[in-house]
Amino acid sequence: MSLSEPITVNVGPQHPSTHGVFRLRVTFDGELIVDLEPVFGYLHRGSEKLAEERTYTQVITLTDRLDYVSSMINNQAYVLACEKLSEVQVPERGSYLRTIAAELQRIASHLVATGFLLNDLGALATPLMYCFREREKILDLFEMLCGARITVSYMRVGGVFQDAPEDFWPAFKTFLEEMPYYIDEYEQFLVGNEILLMRLKGGNTVSKEQALNASITGPVLRSTGFSWDLRKVDPYEIYDRFDFDIPVGEQGDNFDRFYIRLQEMRESLRILNQCFKQIAPGPVRANVPYLYRPPAGDAYGRVESPKGELGFYLVSDGGIAPYRCKIRSPSLLNLSAIKEMLVGWKLADMIVTLGSIDINMGEVDR
Amino acid sequence: MYGLGILKGLTVTMRNFFRKPFTVQYPEERVAQHPRFRGEEFTWYEERCTGCASCAKYCPLGIIKIVTHPGGEHVSEGQEYAIDVFDIDIGRCMFCGLCVEACPYDALFMGSGFEEGQYSRKDLVITKDRLIKADKKPSTWFRPQLESQQYNSQSESPVDWENAGREPWPYHMPVRPQSAEESLEQGEETK
Amino acid sequence: MNSLLESNVIFRNVYCFWAANPGNAEQCTPVGAVAVKDGLLPGGLEWLAYVMAGLSVILLIVNVYLVFAALYTYVDRRVLAKFQGRIGPNRVGPFGILQPLADGIKLMTKEDLVPAGADRWIFNLAPVVMMSSGILVLAVLPFGKDSFVVDLNIGILYVFAITGVNTLAMFMAGLASANRYAMFGGMRAVAQLISYEIPVVLSVVGIVMMAGTMSLVGIVEAQKVPFIFVQPLAFFVFIAGSSAEMNRSPFDQVEAEGEIIAGYHTEYSGMKFGVFQAAEFGAVLITSALIATLFLKGWEGPFLPSHVWFLLKLFFFAFIFIWIRATLPRLRIDQIMAYAWKFLLPLSLINIFVVAAEVLLLGDQITDSSGVSMDLTTSDMWIMAGINVVVAIVAVIGLAKITGMDARESTKVANVTRVIKGT
Ligand code: SF4
Ligand code: SF4
Numbered sequence: 001m002s003l004s005e006p007i008t009v010n011v012g013p014q015h016p017s018t019h020g021v022f023r024l025r026v027t028f029d030g031e032l033i034v035d036l037e038p039v040f041g042y043l044h045r046g047s048e049k050l051a052e053e054r055t056y057t058q059v060i061t062l063t064d065r066l067d068y069v070s071s072m073i074n075n076q077a078y079v080l081a082c083e084k085l086s087e088v089q090v091p092e093r094g095s096y097l098r099t100i101a102a103e104l105q106r107i108a109s110h111l112v113a114t115g116f117l118l119n120d121l122g123a124l125a126t127p128l129m130y131c132f133r134e135r136e137k138i139l140d141l142f143e144m145l146c147g148a149r150i151t152v153s154y155m156r157v158g159g160v161f162q163d164a165p166e167d168f169w170p171a172f173k174t175f176l177e178e179m180p181y182y183i184d185e186y187e188q189f190l191v192g193n194e195i196l197l198m199r200l201k202g203g204n205t206v207s208k209e210q211a212l213n214a215s216i217t218g219p220v221l222r223s224t225g226f227s228w229d230l231r232k233v234d235p236y237e238i239y240d241r242f243d244f245d246i247p248v249g250e251q252g253d254n255f256d257r258f259y260i261r262l263q264e265m266r267e268s269l270r271i272l273n274q275c276f277k278q279i280a281p282g283p284v285r286a287n288v289p290y291l292y293r294p295p296a297g298d299a300y301g302r303v304e305s306p307k308g309e310l311g312f313y314l315v316s317d318g319g320i321a322p323y324r325c326k327i328r329s330p331s332l333l334n335l336s337a338i339k340e341m342l343v344g345w346k347l348a349d350m351i352v353t354l355g356s357i358d359i360n361m362g363e364v365d366r
Numbered sequence: 367m368y369g370l371g372i373l374k375g376l377t378v379t380m381r382n383f384f385r386k387p388f389t390v391q392y393p394e395e396r397v398a399q400h401p402r403f404r405g406e407e408f409t410w411y412e413e414r415c416t417g418c419a420s421c422a423k424y425c426p427l428g429i430i431k432i433v434t435h436p437g438g439e440h441v442s443e444g445q446e447y448a449i450d451v452f453d454i455d456i457g458r459c460m461f462c463g464l465c466v467e468a469c470p471y472d473a474l475f476m477g478s479g480f481e482e483g484q485y486s487r488k489d490l491v492i493t494k495d496r497l498i499k500a501d502k503k504p505s506t507w508f509r510p511q512l513e514s515q516q517y518n519s520q521s522e523s524p525v526d527w528e529n530a531g532r533e534p535w536p537y538h539m540p541v542r543p544q545s546a547e548e549s550l551e552q553g554e555e556t557k
Numbered sequence: 558m559n560s561l562l563e564s565n566v567i568f569r570n571v572y573c574f575w576a577a578n579p580g581n582a583e584q585c586t587p588v589g590a591v592a593v594k595d596g597l598l599p600g601g602l603e604w605l606a607y608v609m610a611g612l613s614v615i616l617l618i619v620n621v622y623l624v625f626a627a628l629y630t631y632v633d634r635r636v637l638a639k640f641q642g643r644i645g646p647n648r649v650g651p652f653g654i655l656q657p658l659a660d661g662i663k664l665m666t667k668e669d670l671v672p673a674g675a676d677r678w679i680f681n682l683a684p685v686v687m688m689s690s691g692i693l694v695l696a697v698l699p700f701g702k703d704s705f706v707v708d709l710n711i712g713i714l715y716v717f718a719i720t721g722v723n724t725l726a727m728f729m730a731g732l733a734s735a736n737r738y739a740m741f742g743g744m745r746a747v748a749q750l751i752s753y754e755i756p757v758v759l760s761v762v763g764i765v766m767m768a769g770t771m772s773l774v775g776i777v778e779a780q781k782v783p784f785i786f787v788q789p790l791a792f793f794v795f796i797a798g799s800s801a802e803m804n805r806s807p808f809d810q811v812e813a814e815g816e817i818i819a820g821y822h823t824e825y826s827g828m829k830f831g832v833f834q835a836a837e838f839g840a841v842l843i844t845s846a847l848i849a850t851l852f853l854k855g856w857e858g859p860f861l862p863s864h865v866w867f868l869l870k871l872f873f874f875a876f877i878f879i880w881i882r883a884t885l886p887r888l889r890i891d892q893i894m895a896y897a898w899k900f901l902l903p904l905s906l907i908n909i910f911v912v913a914a915e916v917l918l919l920g921d922q923i924t925d926s927s928g929v930s931m932d933l934t935t936s937d938m939w940i941m942a943g944i945n946v947v948v949a950i951v952a953v954i955g956l957a958k959i960t961g962m963d964a965r966e967s968t969k970v971a972n973v974t975r976v977i978k979g980t
Contacts, residue, residue, distance in 0.1 A: 009737045017815040031741075031890055058426035061462040120815045122887030124806060126379060129641040133388050140400075147404035147476065147507040153462045161467065162508055165402060189378040192371030195807050195886050290424070290468060347741070348889045351816050372885065379640050379884045387644045 006034055013042050017120045017351045020361025024350070031346045038338055043365040051325035055291060056082055056157060059322065063312075064151040066327065067363035069112045072105035072142070073305045075155040080236055081301025081312040082157040086294035093282040094159030095238045100172070100275050101145060101154055102303070103268040107179070108138040109306035109358075110261040110268075117258055117355035118190065121199055127190065134182050137175055144168045158286030169276075176273055183265055191259065200255035204341045204353040207252060214337040217330050218308025219264070220357055223249035223256035230304035241278070242271045254349075254356040261306075261358075293320055307331050307358055331363040399478070401506040401518045404461045407477035408454055409504035410497040411527035414473035417447035424468035429455040452497060456482060457490035466508050472532050475504030478519035502526060568706075571613050575606035614706060618695050626839040627657035632872070633838065633879055640883035664831035672824050674735035683733065684825070684832035687726035691839045693719045698846055699774050701856045701864035712773040713765065716847065717758050720802065723840070724750040727811060730833075731821035742820025745890060746811045750802055752894055756901035757798035760791040763912035764851055767933060777855035782938040785852040790908040790949040792852050794901050796877075799848070801893070803840045805878055807885040808893055845874035899960040907952050915941045 012023035021042035027035040047066060051059045063074040076098055083090065090098075115131030139149040145164055146154040154160055190196055206216070208224040221228055229246045231239040247263035249256025296318040302311035308330025315324040334357050341357075342350050390397055399405075417434035430453070437448025466474050477500075484490050492500075502524040506512040511531035575598050598606055631646065631654060638645030647653035671680055697712040699705040709715050724746060731743015765771055767787065768779035785792050801808035804820075812820030822833045849855060849870035858866035888896065919937040933941075 007737060016818060030744075054426055055424075058424070058464065061426050061460060061464065064462075118886060122806060122809065122813055122815055123885065124637070124882060126641050126883045129643065130382070133642055136388070143403055144400045145402075147400070147402040147463065147505060148461065151460060151462070153464075162510070165400070165506075165513060167400075185378055189375050193375050193886070194371050195888055197371070198892055199886060199889060346889055346891065348813070348816050348887075375884050376880065379880065382642055383640050383880075385642060387639070388642045389644055391644065391647075 011350070012039075017354065018361075019116065019354060019359055020364075022354075022359070022361050022364070026347075026350065028347065031348075033342050033345055033347065033350060036339055036342055036350075038335055040332075040335075040361070040364050043361045045366065047366045048325050048327055051322055053321065055320045056294070056322065057290060057292075059325065060155065061151070061153050064153055065362060066329065066366060067109075067305065067307065067310075067331065067360045068150055069360060070105050070109040070306050071150060071152045072101040072154060073109075073303055073310065075152065076102050076237075077301055077303040077305065077310045078312045079155045079157050079301075080303060081299050081314045082294065084299035084301055085297060085314055085316055086157075086288075086292065088158045088286050088288055090159050090237075091283045091286055092238075093163070093279060094284040094286070096275055096279040097145075097160045097164060097284060098155055099237055099239070100272060100279075101142070101152075101160070103271050103275070104138050104141060106268050106306050107265050108135045110265050111135045111138075113261055113306070113355075113358040114186065114190075114258065117352065117358075118196075120351045120355035121196065127186070130182075130186070130189070134179065137178075141168065141171060141175060144171060156285060156288070157292065158288035159284045161285065163284045172272075172276065176269065176276065179269055180266070183262065183269075186262060191262070197255065199348075199352060200258055200356070201253060202251065203254050203349055204345055204356075205251055205253045206337050206341050210337050210340055211252065214333065216308070216334050216337060218304070218306070218334065219257050219260045220252075220308070220334050222246065222260055224252035225250055230302060230309055234302070236301075236303060239271075242274050244268075244270050254352055257356040257358075264306075291320055293318060302328070305330055307360065307363065308334055310363075327366055329363040329366060331359045331361075332366075335359060335364065399520050401478075401513070401520060403478060403480075403505055403519070404463050404507050405477040405479045405505055405519075406456050406459070406461065406482040407479045407500055408456075408492060408497065409475040409477050409500065409502050410452065411473050411475075411502070411530065412449065412452075412494075412498055413527045414471045415449060415452070416471055416473075417449045418470065420468045420470055421465035421474050425465050426462065427458055427460065429458045430465060431455075449494065452494040454492045454497075455490065456492055457487050463507055472509065472511075472530065473527075475509060475530070476507045478503045478505045502530075504530060568610050568614050571610040572606055575609055618706060619692055622692060622695055622839060622842075623835065625842055626835045627661070629838045629842055629875065630657050630660070630834070632875070633841075636876065636879045637883055640880070661831065664828050667827040669827040669829060670824070672735055675824065676733040676735070679729045679733035680824075681829070683726050683730035683821075684829045684836070686722060686729065687836040688832050688839075690719050690722040690726065691836050691843060694843050697773055698843070699777060699850065699855055699867075700846075701862070701867050704864065705774065708772055708774045710775075711771045713761055713771045713776070713851075716773075717754070717761075720840075720843075721750075721754060723802070727821045730825070734821070734824040736824050738817040738819075739821050739823045741817045742811050742823065745817075746804075746821060748890070749808065749810055749893055749897075752897040753798045753801040753808075753901070756794050756897060756905045757802065759902070759905035760794035760798065760908060761851065762905075763788050763791045763908050766909075766912055766916055767938075773850055773855075777850055777857060780854045780857070781933070781935040782942060783852060783854050786942040787938050787945060788852075788908060788912060789946055790904055790911075790952060792848075793949065793953070794905045794908065795851070796848065798897070798901055799844045800878060800881065801897070803837065803844055803878075805841065806882040807887045809882075809887050810890050810893055813887060841875055841878055842871065845871045845878065848874050895960075900956060903956055904952055907948070907956075911945065911948050912941075915944065 006027050006029045008025060008027045010023060011026055012018040013021040018024070023039040023042070025037045025039060026033055045065070047062050050062055054062065060075055060078060063078045064071040066074050082088075111131040111134055115128035118127035119125055142152055142154075143149050145168060146152050146161070206220065206224060208226050210216075211221045211224050211226065217228065225248055227246050227248050230236065231244075232246055244267045247260045247267065249260055294316045296316055298313065298315040300311055300313045302309055304310075309328065310330055311328035313324075313326040313328070314322050317323040338353070338357070341353055345353075417432060419430075419432045419434075422428070422430040422432050431451055432449065433451035434447040434449050461476070463476055466476050482490065503519045504512060504525065505519050506517060509530075512525075515531070517525065634656070635645040635647075635653070645653070646656040649655040649659045671677055694716050696706045697709050697715055699708075727746035727750070728743045731739045731741075731746065734740070764776060764784055767784070768776040770776065770779065797808075800806075804811045810820075812822065814820075817823070822830055825833060846867070849867065853870050855870075856863035856867040858869075861869075916933065919933060919940065921932045921934075923932050
């Protein structure tokens with residue numbers, strides 16, 4: 001029997017740690033969570049509907065704004081769907097450039113996730129600043145590639161819009177050489193820290209069955225020990241050429257999710273190194289007309305985004321704009337087991353779990 | 367264990383304490399921008415623009431407003447239209463650059479600045495006069511002809527339309543050399 | 558009346574400045590001087606001179622405290638920024654040193670909001686209570702040689718009694734705000750601060766036993782060897798416990814900004830918020846001063862003037878607090894409570910027993926007019942230091958093992974299985 005009276009608190013939509021405008025209606029018994037209900041839709045912009053009004057190329061700018069910390073990968077998922085629709089063959093160099101951009105973006109996104117997780121843990125933005133320092137370098141590389149840092153719109157149906165400038169390669173090489181040192185520094189800083197381990201270990205677990213039933217993907221699924229990475233199980237683009245591993249967790253707790261991200265950064269660096277060695281001269285873009293009309297039909301393009309499986313389902317009626325565009329957003333589906341993860345834990349765990357799932361409201365609400 | 371991890375963390379922060387700050391003091395110092403930077407303040411060469419309105423059509427937001435009237439000698443050939451209005455509402459622009467990609471005559475370029483703050487939304491509309499008067503400092507984004515001249519919009523003087531060059535179609539498929547390593551070597555040779 | 562005049566330099570000087578000749582002849586004649594200088598007031602008004610001396614000392618101390626608290630906000634932000642690879646405030650004045658002033662002006666010109674459902678009286682009273690508890694502690698702190706307001710014989714007890722009021726202020730603020738986050742903050746404040754009071758107070762018992770006095774001045778004078786060496790365990794408990802009491806990371810549950818917005822002062826704005834902030838930053842200064850006094854010989858030190866030594870030590874500890882704050886994530890509320898009760902409390906008890914035994918064995922008993930006391934020589938203290946360091950290490954490791962606070966199992970890094978190509 002509990003002597004206290006449960007109270008309901010609206011965590012969000014304006015709350016420092018909900019990663020955007022997200023609301024959780026939580027019933028607390030003291031500090032204990034007894035019930036919760038996620039409420040979202042505050043950032044709904046109707047991307048799917050807007051896509052029906054735009055030509056295939058113009059939709060690329062919409063995908064930038066889904067998960068705004070991994071725009072490159074959103075671009076990639078969308079153009080892959082388009083290419084499946086019209087069976088365009090991407091030139092090799094284009095594929096390599098896409099892979100480079102996507103893996104850089106994965107590192108950047110994981111850096112943001114790690115930094116904000118630590119910020120949610122209360123480390124006063126110090127790890128966040130360190131992570132952003134490295135992310136800044138990646139964004140500089142993006143600026144070289146495409147002139148923008150966040151809303152990149154770099155990829156086009158049939159390749160990328162433009163070859164990398166010449167000064168990109170030296171900068172890229174320096175980045176590849178420097179980055180392992182900084183990842184080591186994060187490990188030294190964070191992984192052994194007792195407070196962090198006490199907070200993250202064993203908490204807010206999700207089992208393999210739960211995760212699969214809730215169709216959770218990405219690091220959250222891999223933390224349960226289930227090795228599922230689209231780059232391995234359904235290699236898109238040229239991922240079958242690279243030698244890399246998939247870090248898998250054991251218990252599906254917060255720590256595994258956090259640690260998997262750190263490991264994945266290393267794996268991404270491995271891929272990037274191989275890309276750097278293998279990339280050969282050639283065209284970067286297939287000859288796809290600017291205003292192109294894919295044949296009528298449908299296609300589903302999916303990639304392994306930093307958050308999970310990001311998919312675009314496109315239906316074409318042969319016109320210049322998609323007839324229907326459905327976005328399978330990993331952030332939204334990863335939230336579906338949040339009640340199981342959180343009920344019975346404390347208020348502080350809720351914030352940390354939101355951080356370790358790494359949701360992005362732009363993608364949840366679309 | 368036993369606080370050793372915490373001590374390790376403390377050494378990392380201490381090491382960073384003695385590093386130089388990585389932030390910059392913005393108005394005085396600036397981070398270097400790449401010439402490809404897609405800035406505001408579009409660069410538009412009215413000598414080249416035919417008023418075809420491809421840019422307006424391809425803009426996802428429809429924020430370019432073009433009004434023309436038949437003005438020259440070869441109107442029937444789709445050229446020589448006089449442009450009355452050429453407004454870009456950069457208050458709504460997202461600097462995606464699709465308009466630049468769409469322009470078939472290399473008349474529209476992205477700009478290189480980013481400090482277009484105004485007190486009123488109305489002032490954010492770049493009109494034809496402003497475009498003509500503006501410093502012509504085009505970004506090299508999607509303009510390989512500028513890039514091959516090693517033009518740097520951040521440091522160099524404005525370029526007029528004759529120097530901005532035209533790119534032979536199809537400009538998006540340059541057969542350039544270079545695996546990554548080759549281009550590195552090349553870079554070193556040129557130094 | 559005379560004790561104050563004798564013991565306190567500032568007080569005596571101000572008094573002599575005002576009081577007329579007959580009243581100040583006794584106190585103000587320097588040894589060997591012939592003429593006694595007249596004060597400004599006419600004769601017979603010595604009581605007024607006394608009051609004015611008191612008021613000016615209060616004014617001086619309070620203002621110095623506030624200026625230092627403001628300065629400390631600046632130092633805190635700059636140092637924290639340096640840890641994070643940033644620059645920090647550097648725009649207002651040279652190196653941004655006037656930033657606290659700018660902040661103050663900003664806060665004062667802001668609208669002072671009171672939420673509709675709030676309990677107005679308590680809501681407005683809370684910052685005052687919070688601030689006054691900080692200021693009252695200053696009465697007994699020795700800032701330098703012969704500079705203190707009073708040398709209370711129960712000084713350390715007084716300090717703990719007064720700082721305990723902080724809890725009340727936070728609870729008042731939290732409950733009166735009619736905000737659920739503020740209430741969370743208030744409840745956490747009560748739970749956490751009261752729990753940590755116990756190990757902190759117990760850790761000081763060892764020091765009192767060695768010094769044989771509760772007066773802060775007496776404790777400083779008793780430190781033939783800095784107590785940080787003699788009682789490392791007490792130092793550890795004190796520094797951990799007091800950082801919990803100031804709500805500094807890793808124990809900043811009370812105002813965990815990621816969880817409960819700003820805790821008990823969520824609803825405060827304008828200068829009331831500023832007062833909370835000033836009180837909090839002041840608390841860091843006071844705690845650092847206390848640590849310096851209790852464990853690092855207070856104002857004593859060679860070559861430099863005593864006040865400089867005191868400030869140096871104070872800012873050294875303040876720096877350590879910033880360093881810790883910049884590095885560590887925060888614990889969860891139940892872990893914080895467990896840490897206090899399962900770890901710090903036994904440690905402080907161990908410390909008391911060990912120190913008591915050592916004092917009994919090593920000390921020489923002296924009986925004088927004030928009663929029986931134990932006298933420890935410098936070499937005794939060094940012997941104790943040697944023993945206590947070993948005891949501290951054994952106790953920390955042993956207790957961590959027993960209570961599971963060593964996070965041992967946790968260090969086992971996630972077993973990352975590698976899935977090689979083609980799965
Ligand atoms: S940059 Fe994009 S949004 Fe801006 S005018 Fe050009 S096409 Fe439109
Ligand atoms: S697309 Fe180019 S040529 Fe045509 S109207 Fe726009 S700027 Fe002028």
